[in-house]
Amino acid sequence: MNTRSLKFRLVGWYAVVLLGCFGLLGAATYLALETSLMGSLTETLFRRARQIAQLVWEESQRQAEAEVGQEIQARYSPDLNERFVRISRADGATLYLSPAPKSQSFDPATLPPPQWSARTETSRVAALVGGRRMLLAAHKLQLPGGARYLIETGAPMDEVQADLRKWLKFLLAMLPAVAAVALGGGYVLVKRALSPVDQIAASAQRISSHNLSERLPVARTGDELERLSVALNHMIERLDAAFQYSRRFVADASHELRTPLTVLQGELESLAQEPNLTPEWRDRLGSALEEVGRLANIVDGLFAISRLDAGEAAAEWVPFDLAQLASATADQMSLLAEDKKIQVTCSGATGVWVEGDRARLKQVVVNLLDNAIKYTPDNGAVGLTVKAQGTKAVLEVEDNGMGIPPEELPQVFDRFFRVDKARSRDQGGAGLGLSIVKSICAAHQGRVEASSTLGRGSRFRVELPLVPIKTNHNHSQRNHEQ
Amino acid sequence: MLLVEDEKKVADFVARGLRAERFAVDVAYDGTTAWDMASGTEYDLIILDLMLPGMSGTELLRRLRRQGKTAAVLVLTARDATADKVQNFEAGADDYLTKPFAFAELLVRVKALLRRPPTHRTHELRVGDLEIDRLTQQVRRGGRRLELTGKEYALLEYLAANAGRVLSRTMIVEHVWDESFESLTNIVDVYVRHLRTKVDDPFPTKLIQTVRGVGYCLGEAVPA
Numbered sequence: 001m002n003t004r005s006l007k008f009r010l011v012g013w014y015a016v017v018l019l020g021c022f023g024l025l026g027a028a029t030y031l032a033l034e035t036s037l038m039g040s041l042t043e044t045l046f047r048r049a050r051q052i053a054q055l056v057w058e059e060s061q062r063q064a065e066a067e068v069g070q071e072i073q074a075r076y077s078p079d080l081n082e083r084f085v086r087i088s089r090a091d092g093a094t095l096y097l098s099p100a101p102k103s104q105s106f107d108p109a110t111l112p113p114p115q116w117s118a119r120t121e122t123s124r125v126a127a128l129v130g131g132r133r134m135l136l137a138a139h140k141l142q143l144p145g146g147a148r149y150l151i152e153t154g155a156p157m158d159e160v161q162a163d164l165r166k167w168l169k170f171l172l173a174m175l176p177a178v179a180a181v182a183l184g185g186g187y188v189l190v191k192r193a194l195s196p197v198d199q200i201a202a203s204a205q206r207i208s209s210h211n212l213s214e215r216l217p218v219a220r221t222g223d224e225l226e227r228l229s230v231a232l233n234h235m236i237e238r239l240d241a242a243f244q245y246s247r248r249f250v251a252d253a254s255h256e257l258r259t260p261l262t263v264l265q266g267e268l269e270s271l272a273q274e275p276n277l278t279p280e281w282r283d284r285l286g287s288a289l290e291e292v293g294r295l296a297n298i299v300d301g302l303f304a305i306s307r308l309d310a311g312e313a314a315a316e317w318v319p320f321d322l323a324q325l326a327s328a329t330a331d332q333m334s335l336l337a338e339d340k341k342i343q344v345t346c347s348g349a350t351g352v353w354v355e356g357d358r359a360r361l362k363q364v365v366v367n368l369l370d371n372a373i374k375y376t377p378d379n380g381a382v383g384l385t386v387k388a389q390g391t392k393a394v395l396e397v398e399d400n401g402m403g404i405p406p407e408e409l410p411q412v413f414d415r416f417f418r419v420d421k422a423r424s425r426d427q428g429g430a431g432l433g434l435s436i437v438k439s440i441c442a443a444h445q446g447r448v449e450a451s452s453t454l455g456r457g458s459r460f461r462v463e464l465p466l467v468p469i470k471t472n473h474n475h476s477q478r479n480h481e482q
Numbered sequence: 483m484l485l486v487e488d489e490k491k492v493a494d495f496v497a498r499g500l501r502a503e504r505f506a507v508d509v510a511y512d513g514t515t516a517w518d519m520a521s522g523t524e525y526d527l528i529i530l531d532l533m534l535p536g537m538s539g540t541e542l543l544r545r546l547r548r549q550g551k552t553a554a555v556l557v558l559t560a561r562d563a564t565a566d567k568v569q570n571f572e573a574g575a576d577d578y579l580t581k582p583f584a585f586a587e588l589l590v591r592v593k594a595l596l597r598r599p600p601t602h603r604t605h606e607l608r609v610g611d612l613e614i615d616r617l618t619q620q621v622r623r624g625g626r627r628l629e630l631t632g633k634e635y636a637l638l639e640y641l642a643a644n645a646g647r648v649l650s651r652t653m654i655v656e657h658v659w660d661e662s663f664e665s666l667t668n669i670v671d672v673y674v675r676h677l678r679t680k681v682d683d684p685f686p687t688k689l690i691q692t693v694r695g696v697g698y699c700l701g702e703a704v705p706a
Contacts, residue, residue: 261581261582272696282694286694288695289694290694293695296582332663335633362660
């Protein structure tokens, strides 16, 4: 999983925030529950203390102070209810102390002594042996005769603590479910929120120099996504304008360059036709004409590349067998290889169908073979392979020539690039052949790559989209050999 | 014929060359003049540049065709974009030539358009003691049979059919191979060399002539 991705981070944050909220809420409910339970317990204890105070008051009216204990026992039986009751007089004597409860959960005798305070009612928490605690509520009673009593009631806090523990357990049990909902919900939300971004990316991917007039779909949501697609569209517009400008420039430059070349060639040719020229003059004119020819070739090549890169529509777009095209082309060029005693072998499948401009793809084969033959020494070997590989038609031209130094490999498709500057000119060409190959491949949604071992040979690999095989439909290739 | 070309220098040497070949040539330097001339006269052939002041070549062509003019039209242009070609063929062009061009090539195309075949259209071609039978594709020189491969034969036949005329490498490539080989004019040199070893080497008189900077020519001497 890509931990740096926006999706991952958003889901992460979302889950953390949601779990944090859950934690806070849990803590708040826990505290509220504790307060409420303690409050109601305290209230109960105070009520009982007041009732007992009433009893003490009534009994003292009847001068029957000693019967208070019996009365309490009879009315409230604190030992059966796990309650604690103690009545102390101001002189320190204990008027009544409830017996130990049945469960022996606490020993009333060991509880801390009463605490007199100025207020009528106070409550406190007393620690019991064994780490347990007891809530004590005290009520101060002042009789008209001046006698003062402190009536204390108490209850162990076990029940409250058990309830709180139950709540905590419930919260913890809910945690995985909440975490799952947070992660799942977050993932779905983020995915939905980011899906327009994916769409924009996919649309942007489809737009290349060949279809710059297309625009991205703009979601009218008034948010960041709309701004993003609008901004991208503006950028594509500017690119489109730049491309159109350069296309116009190429057309103009083409015209401006070709016209003087035409004049030059025409005038030189008519001069060369002069009957009484010395052979030396004829030779010089011929040399000048050769240069004009080369210049015209360069202009042609450059403009061909520019037009291909600008995505100009191909002359034709038909399905054809790349293997057949390759072998027929190799056949036509066999003499070039024979001239250098180079063995050209054609291998691979037949019926490798691709779609496109046949003349231009043929030029790919021509240029690659020409290149291979040119840079392979006499008696070398050049291999041409065509095969189908997955959804790709693959054409490979391999030679055992001088190879290309690794540091120059990335540049072989650059315009005017030559591996061996010294042997350039007389080999013909201006270093545009491979650039043209690259541009043609790109115009066919394909690609070309070069690999090489210095001194042992090079391999050029062309990949084009394969079209579904047609069987009974035998497009017979017009063979120029006929 | 009418030559419409706004570049005076191009127009000059084309007109000069065509007149030397005994064609009657009128020249117009802009679209509107050309329209006036072409709509009033029946020309056999119009050589038309596309980028013209006044009226574009394509527009002129469309108007002429709408008027029912049947003159053959050879379009000259500096733009060889495929879309342009298609557009102009649709407008009624008969042939297309991209600048810069060899005058020899222009001449061959002009003659083809005027339906004046460069040589007699018989099945027997004869240059010096070289005989080519187009039906059986057999080649003899001095009575001796020469064994040629398919491409060698195609090359020799093209040279022989235009005997005495200099053919540029581009013309040869386009005729014998196809436009995919245009960048590869040295293929012509290689084939010519092979052809020479069969056609010329065994004989004292050399028939295949090299015209430097221009191309090749079949004949007993380089034409002046």
